[in-house]
Amino acid sequence: MSSEAQAGNAGFTSSLGRIYGIYTGGFVAFIILVAILERAGVPNKVLGYMFVGFTILVYAFIGIISRTVQVSEYYVAGRSVPAFYNGMATGADWMSAASFIGMAGSLFLLGYDGLAFVLGWTGGYVLVAVLIAPFLRKFGAYTVPDFLSARYGGNTARLLGVIVLLACSFTYVVAQIFGTGLIAQRFLDMDFTVAVYVGLAGILVCSMLGGMRAVTWTQVAQYIVLIVAYLVPVVILSAQKYGLPIPQLTYGQALQEISNLEQSFLQNNLATTASLKPHTQPFLNYSPANYFALILCLMVGTASLPHVLMRYFTTPSVREARISVAWSLLFIFLLYFTAPAYAAFSKLEVYSTLIGKNLADMPQWVFSWGKLGLVTICGKAAESVQAITAACGAVSGHTGVLRLQDFGINTDVVVISTPEIAGLPYVITGLVAAGGLAAALSTADGLLLAIANALSHDVYYKIIDPNAPTARRLIVSRVLLVLVAILAAYTASTRPSDILAMVSWAFSLAAGGLFPALVLGIWWKRANSAGAIAGITVGFGLTLFYLVITRYYPHLGVQYFGMGSLLNPVTGAPLISAEAMTKFLADPAVAAGPALVTNPLASKIGWFNINNISSALFGLPAGFLAMYVVSMLTEAPSKQMMDFVDACRRPRGGTLMEEKTV
Amino acid sequence: MQSEQHDTHWSKTSRLMIVMMALWVFFGYIVHAFVVPLNSIKFFGFPLGFYMAAQGSLIAFVVMLFWFAKAQDRIDRESGVAEDD
Numbered sequence: 001m002s003s004e005a006q007a008g009n010a011g012f013t014s015s016l017g018r019i020y021g022i023y024t025g026g027f028v029a030f031i032i033l034v035a036i037l038e039r040a041g042v043p044n045k046v047l048g049y050m051f052v053g054f055t056i057l058v059y060a061f062i063g064i065i066s067r068t069v070q071v072s073e074y075y076v077a078g079r080s081v082p083a084f085y086n087g088m089a090t091g092a093d094w095m096s097a098a099s100f101i102g103m104a105g106s107l108f109l110l111g112y113d114g115l116a117f118v119l120g121w122t123g124g125y126v127l128v129a130v131l132i133a134p135f136l137r138k139f140g141a142y143t144v145p146d147f148l149s150a151r152y153g154g155n156t157a158r159l160l161g162v163i164v165l166l167a168c169s170f171t172y173v174v175a176q177i178f179g180t181g182l183i184a185q186r187f188l189d190m191d192f193t194v195a196v197y198v199g200l201a202g203i204l205v206c207s208m209l210g211g212m213r214a215v216t217w218t219q220v221a222q223y224i225v226l227i228v229a230y231l232v233p234v235v236i237l238s239a240q241k242y243g244l245p246i247p248q249l250t251y252g253q254a255l256q257e258i259s260n261l262e263q264s265f266l267q268n269n270l271a272t273t274a275s276l277k278p279h280t281q282p283f284l285n286y287s288p289a290n291y292f293a294l295i296l297c298l299m300v301g302t303a304s305l306p307h308v309l310m311r312y313f314t315t316p317s318v319r320e321a322r323i324s325v326a327w328s329l330l331f332i333f334l335l336y337f338t339a340p341a342y343a344a345f346s347k348l349e350v351y352s353t354l355i356g357k358n359l360a361d362m363p364q365w366v367f368s369w370g371k372l373g374l375v376t377i378c379g380k381a382a383e384s385v386q387a388i389t390a391a392c393g394a395v396s397g398h399t400g401v402l403r404l405q406d407f408g409i410n411t412d413v414v415v416i417s418t419p420e421i422a423g424l425p426y427v428i429t430g431l432v433a434a435g436g437l438a439a440a441l442s443t444a445d446g447l448l449l450a451i452a453n454a455l456s457h458d459v460y461y462k463i464i465d466p467n468a469p470t471a472r473r474l475i476v477s478r479v480l481l482v483l484v485a486i487l488a489a490y491t492a493s494t495r496p497s498d499i500l501a502m503v504s505w506a507f508s509l510a511a512g513g514l515f516p517a518l519v520l521g522i523w524w525k526r527a528n529s530a531g532a533i534a535g536i537t538v539g540f541g542l543t544l545f546y547l548v549i550t551r552y553y554p555h556l557g558v559q560y561f562g563m564g565s566l567l568n569p570v571t572g573a574p575l576i577s578a579e580a581m582t583k584f585l586a587d588p589a590v591a592a593g594p595a596l597v598t599n600p601l602a603s604k605i606g607w608f609n610i611n612n613i614s615s616a617l618f619g620l621p622a623g624f625l626a627m628y629v630v631s632m633l634t635e636a637p638s639k640q641m642m643d644f645v646d647a648c649r650r651p652r653g654g655t656l657m658e659e660k661t662v
Numbered sequence: 663m664q665s666e667q668h669d670t671h672w673s674k675t676s677r678l679m680i681v682m683m684a685l686w687v688f689f690g691y692i693v694h695a696f697v698v699p700l701n702s703i704k705f706f707g708f709p710l711g712f713y714m715a716a717q718g719s720l721i722a723f724v725v726m727l728f729w730f731a732k733a734q735d736r737i738d739r740e741s742g743v744a745e746d747d
Contacts, residue, residue: 112697115715122720123690129727130682134734248717252707280712282697292691299690317745319735326727333720340716523679649672650743 013082020085023058024224030054035427044426048188051430052437055225059218059441060205066217067209071470074211074477075142075453076313079655081216083320087327089219090311092226092442094121094332096172097179098503100226100439103336105411107343111277113285114343118336120298120507122329127303129325133312135522135648137321140655141313143450144306144514145458150657151521152532153641155463160536162454164513165306167544168506169447170488172307175503176444177203177492180437186372186416187433193493200489202437203444208478211453215445216314222438223331229435230335230415234342237422247341254344255280261351270356271404279347286611287569293614300620301507304514307443307450318651346414349421355404359389362402365420369413376408448488452481504613505547512619513540516627524631525645531631539616539623546615550603555585563605575604671741678733685726689719 034047072078081089099121107114141147145161180199184190190198206218238247241254258279265271277284283291302308311328315321353363359377362385369375370382378398380391392398392406416436419428456477461468468476516535520527549557557563558581565574565581576584603612610617647656693700697711705713738744 112712112715115712119690119694119715119719122723123686126682126686126690126723126726129730130679130686249706252705252713255709255712256707280701280709282701282711288695292694295690295694319731319738319745322731322734323728326724326731329727330724333724337717337720646668646672649675650668651738651745652743 016082016085020220020224023221024228027225027228031427031431034430035425038425038427044430045189047426048430048433051434052184052188055434055438056202056205056441058221059202062218062221063206063208063210063214066214068211068213069471069474071473073213074474075457076310077211077213077216079314080316081314083315083324084327085220086216086311086315086320086324087329087331088223089216090308090324090328091331091335092219092223092438093311093446094308094328094443095226095335095439096443096503097176097183097436097440099335099339100230100436101179101183101415102411104339104342104346105409105414107340108347108409108414109411110285111279112282113291115340116286116291116294117298118339120295121302122333122336123295124299124302125325125329125332127299128308128312129322131519131523132303133309133325134318134321134651136309136518137312137315138318138651138655139648140657141310142457142657143453144309144518145454146462146657147521148517148532148536149458149462150644151641152517152527152529154529157517157529157532157536158458158462160533160540161514161517162458164509164536164540165454166451167513167540168305168510169307169451170484171502172506173444173447173451173484173488174491174496176440176447177489178495179440180444181492182412183433183436183440187429192495196489196493199437199441199444200485202441203448204482204485206441207445207449208481211477212310212314212449215449219442219445222442225438226435226442227331227334229431229438231338232431233418233422233424233428234338234345236424236428237345237418238341240422241345247345248337251341251344254341254348258344258348258351261348261355265351265355265404268356269403270401275403275405279344284570287567287609289609290569290611290614293610293617297508297511297614297616297620300511300515300616301509304510304518305506306454306510306514307446310450310453311446342414342418346418346421350407350409354402354407357402359392359400359402360385362388363421365417368420369410369417374410374413377402378406379408444488448481448485451484452477455480455484505615508543508547508614508616508619509540511616512543512623515539515620516623520624520627520631522645522648525642526631526636527627528631528634528637528641530634531627531629534630535623535627538626539619541619542622543615543619546606546618547612550606550612550615554603554605557605558585561607563607566604566606566611567609667741668743671737671743674737674741675734678730678737682726682730685722689722689726693719 034050038047068074070078103117106117136144136147139147139150144165145158148161149155149158177196177199180202181192181196184195184198185192207215234247235245238250239245242250244250262271262276262278265276266273286294312321312324315324354366362382366375366382367384370377373381375382377388378391378395380387382388389400392400395406416432419432456473460476461473513536516539517532520535521532549561550563554563565576567574606612607618644656647653693714694711697715700711700714701709703710735744
């Protein structure tokens with residue numbers, strides 16, 4: 001790099017620090033302004049709209065000033081994003097609405113076993129840094145299928161890559177848009193369908209004009225909002241309760257109090273051994289095998305998801321790509337190691353102020369979320385004292401004192417109710433809404449770009465019209481981006497419950513479909529085209545097969561594929577008794593009940609007691625094996641291909657993929 | 663001469679990869695297989711087994727990655743295949 005360019009780069013980097021410093025200061029000032037307005041008596045609804053409106057305007061502003069007409073700016077942000085900022089952008093890209101709003105709630109419900117998500121969604125970055133990202137950066141890919149095509153010569157591998165990419169990204173983006181709708185509906189009282197299209201607009205202004213370049217700089221801004229919003233309520237809560245504003249340390253004490261309360265509930269008949277799952281005791285929800293299988297699938301899935309990998313195509317060098325993965329993980333870690341603190345504080349609140357208390361003495365927050373159906377008591381939405389008294393009156397032998405088994409909570413409530421539980425003013429609630437929105441929008445941006453780029457770059461430019469001029473390519477990219485976004489928003493507005501839960505399928509699909517081809521492509525020179533095609537097809541196919549059969553056709557699984565009932569992790573008894581199974585097989589249509597589960601993340605049927613959320617446990621080894629066997633049975637790659645792999649392995653010497661600029 | 667250098671570069675890179683993968687297996691899986699005995703030890707008020715899954719392993723992953731970026735860069739420089747600064 002010439003010294004002039006270097007100086008320009010240094011100037012660019014240092015001004016970034018200033019710009020985002022001012023931005024963060026401005027955001028804090030804005031929070032203070034809203035707090036003052038709240039004091040002055042401005043209604044909550046107006047404050048909520050201010051929060052969401054202000055942040056979306058800022059994102060739109062960044063999106064518009066980052067517009068570009070250059071192909072490399074559009075696809076890889078000109079490869080000029082410093083490691084530190086790319087780390088932040090990846091953090092926002094990675095942490096979805098589900099991470100921000102839902103994960104703490106899952107930890108609340110699952111206790112120790114929920115930590116599989118925390119471990120899986122962080123440990124995967126070790127694989128990204130060591131095995132994949134720096135080499136793809138050296139190659140100079142615009143998209144993940146680009147690499148597959150170059151390494152495995154031709155468009156078959158590319159198309160297979162595009163299919164896997166679409167399968168794991170589309171449901172994911174629908175869930176993000178659904179998330180924006182839900183947040184706007186809950187916090188702002190907006191109509192759900194309207195909110196979905198507002199979310200769509202918020203996503204498009206960030207990504208359409210500037211592609212990756214605009215998405216990068218808005219994601220950095222969104223990371224700052226989401227991390228501030230996530231930390232503030234729980235830091236204040238920790239300071240109030242334990243006099244130390246470090247929730248990640250103080251929740252150890254909360255865990256002890258929880259375990260004392262758990263003991264006393266059992267002694268006082270406030271809980272049954274079936275309803276009480278001690279928070280820190282492992283393997284009550286997942287068997288050890290399922291727990292470790294889930295960690296593996298989430299980790300390998302993380303390392304294979306195209307919208308994550310493509311973030312590392314934007315760094316100025318291979319060296320910075322590696323450092324950038326480390327920064328990404330640090331920024332992601334800040335949220336994930338805080339989530340268990342939310343879960344513990346929230347559980348302690350429920351255990352100490354609800355359980356064992358009279359139904360008439362429930363705190364206000366129970367009813368504010370109960371009205372939305374998110375908190376249930378005795379099986380009914382906790383709308384008012386009258387409603388819960390009536391509901392519990394219908395339960396035989398109920399004494400009017402709340403027991404653990406009477407209480408139900410939606411996983412989303414844990415984070416969004418914390419400001420209210422801590423007695424914080426509405427401004428903090430508005431902040432959390434803005435944070436959740438930032439998490440959903442930033443992930444949606446990244447996913448949308450991954451999908452649209454695969455269609456415009458891989459399918460249109462590389463397969464349909466390789467002679468397309470730059471200007472037309474960019475127009476096609478933008479049109480496809482808008483079309484995909486509208487399709488995703490439309491799908492989200494129909495509230496497809498299965499699609500939403502299928503997000504977790506994305507990890508297994510990406511792991512089974514892409515991981516063997518990506519890793520062996522770099523680490524095993526003998527891997528060839530036929531092997532990769534076999535590996536992707538078998539890995540992705542088997543993973544998809546397991547997901548679909550266990551979810552939709554369990555009777556076929558039992559009859560033809562040697563599947564059986566999964567086991568209860570605590571008692572070891574089958575989830576479907578032999579008797580129920582016979583009945584079910586005799587008439588699957590009528591008796592589908594016992595084998596189908598309402599939650600698509602769980603199955604009752606499977607091989608070796610493995611839940612379907614970990615289906616890559618089968619697809620991943622099968623993919624590796626197929627790739628190995630078929631590669632060995634067919635001709636070794638050419639000398640040129642071996643040299644190409646060598647060049648990917650050495651950072652020196654610029655990117656390998658040529659881009660024409662006209 | 664150059665290809666020899668390239669070979670040592672790749673063998674060193676592979677060794678570092680294996681070290682990283684071993685650490686990854688240890689902090690991602692092995693340590694959590696001992697969650698039950700570890701939980702009887704208290705660490706800042708946390709049962710240690712729970713702590714490792716909620717924080718300990720995560721911290722290890724972050725530290726590992728910063729160390730890895732440095733170690734790999736050193737290998738690249740020693741073998742003369744690093745990018746220009």
